Amino acid sequence: MLRYLGFFLHETAFGFLSIFFPLYVIIIGGSPIDLGIMSMSALLSAILFSFFWGYLCDKLKRYKLFILLSFLSISIILYLFTFIRSITLFTILYVLLSVFHIAHEAPKNVMISETYTYEEWVEAFAFYEAFTEIGWTVGLLLGFLASIYGFNAENMLLVCSLLNLSAFATSIFFVNDPHILIERGLVRIERFISFVCRGVTVLTKSLYGIPVSGKLRRENIYGFCVGLTLFMFATSVLFTPLPIIFSRNLFASVSGVFAIFILNSLGGVVGYLMAWIKSQWTIGENRMGGIVAFRSALTLLMILAIRVPAYNITFVTLILTLMGFAYAVFYVYTLSTSMGLLSEGEAGLFNTVIGIGNALGSFIGPYLAKTLEFTYVLLASGIIFLASSIILKLST
Numbered sequence: 001m002l003r004y005l006g007f008f009l010h011e012t013a014f015g016f017l018s019i020f021f022p023l024y025v026i027i028i029g030g031s032p033i034d035l036g037i038m039s040m041s042a043l044l045s046a047i048l049f050s051f052f053w054g055y056l057c058d059k060l061k062r063y064k065l066f067i068l069l070s071f072l073s074i075s076i077i078l079y080l081f082t083f084i085r086s087i088t089l090f091t092i093l094y095v096l097l098s099v100f101h102i103a104h105e106a107p108k109n110v111m112i113s114e115t116y117t118y119e120e121w122v123e124a125f126a127f128y129e130a131f132t133e134i135g136w137t138v139g140l141l142l143g144f145l146a147s148i149y150g151f152n153a154e155n156m157l158l159v160c161s162l163l164n165l166s167a168f169a170t171s172i173f174f175v176n177d178p179h180i181l182i183e184r185g186l187v188r189i190e191r192f193i194s195f196v197c198r199g200v201t202v203l204t205k206s207l208y209g210i211p212v213s214g215k216l217r218r219e220n221i222y223g224f225c226v227g228l229t230l231f232m233f234a235t236s237v238l239f240t241p242l243p244i245i246f247s248r249n250l251f252a253s254v255s256g257v258f259a260i261f262i263l264n265s266l267g268g269v270v271g272y273l274m275a276w277i278k279s280q281w282t283i284g285e286n287r288m289g290g291i292v293a294f295r296s297a298l299t300l301l302m303i304l305a306i307r308v309p310a311y312n313i314t315f316v317t318l319i320l321t322l323m324g325f326a327y328a329v330f331y332v333y334t335l336s337t338s339m340g341l342l343s344e345g346e347a348g349l350f351n352t353v354i355g356i357g358n359a360l361g362s363f364i365g366p367y368l369a370k371t372l373e374f375t376y377v378l379l380a381s382g383i384i385f386l387a388s389s390i391i392l393k394l395s396t
Helices: 002-027 032-060 064-081 087-115 118-149 153-174 183-207 221-239 242-249 254-277 285-306 312-341 349-371 374-395
Strands: none
Touching: 002 032, 002 064, 002 087, 002 118, 002 153, 002 242, 002 254, 032 064, 032 087, 032 349, 064 087, 064 153, 087 118, 087 349, 118 153, 118 254, 118 312, 221 285, 221 312, 221 349, 221 374, 242 254, 242 349, 254 312, 285 312, 285 374, 312 349, 349 374
């Protein structure tokens, strides 16, 4: 657990910032369009660097170095935010924050996958995500309390900077590079041999006239990437403007918005813990489409929930909690699947795919929220989720 302490502190800071930044843009005179441009610019930059960081850490076989670089750079950038009041400068710093934030993702994924055996991947990733999601929830709770007690933005940014500096310090002592880097290669060899054996079995049965049950199909990594991109696109379309939508359409206070997202994060914690505790209940790649379809149904249901005047906050909170649970289970299994599909040097591709979806959605979501009714944000997100579920069902 100590090896993940730095990541816990990092996620605590970013749990707070996930709600603080969209609201802060409005406070300093920005609009949802400004938020969309800022988010899209940051994510597009992260896309360019995510594959680069993944390739570089695999090339150098130095994973701890990039984790330390990420945490230290973030702490410096967050400190610089305390002096910024201009939307333009805010956007530039936010882009830099995104570039260095992504630097620790691929090394962390490789470090976990090479430390544990393939059979332990789901359990290992689920534990990591559960532990850090608790940190994210603590960050949301921190924002909730800060809004109640009237803390100013500069002090909260300074706290987030110190949290990342603490993450850097603890990672120096508790994070270590894997001693042997063979597990991902073994998994790819195992998948190939399994496919060949199934092919030989099908061919033999066909030659002797024995009925063949099932289909011989290999994982389609391109379909997997497209489905994952659409999933993150829909998520970003929905969640980027969601704090503003809640503030305006549910008339929720800043502390109320934080409270709603705290429960969403707690749903994610439960999902990660369930995947960790019940890791032997292998959902498998063919079930990921069903999870995304469930998330699509929840998104469309939110349209009705927001329109029920008496209980809208209760219904919306319940839906977001279930969405957090579904996201957690989906993320754990897609992450463990991707580490088995990607070759050495491609560790950053998973984050690149996620970044493409997030970048597209981070502008489309606020744009729809600004130019059309909030219903269209939810409707667009639900339809994209549904398309993602179909593609993932066909390709895995």
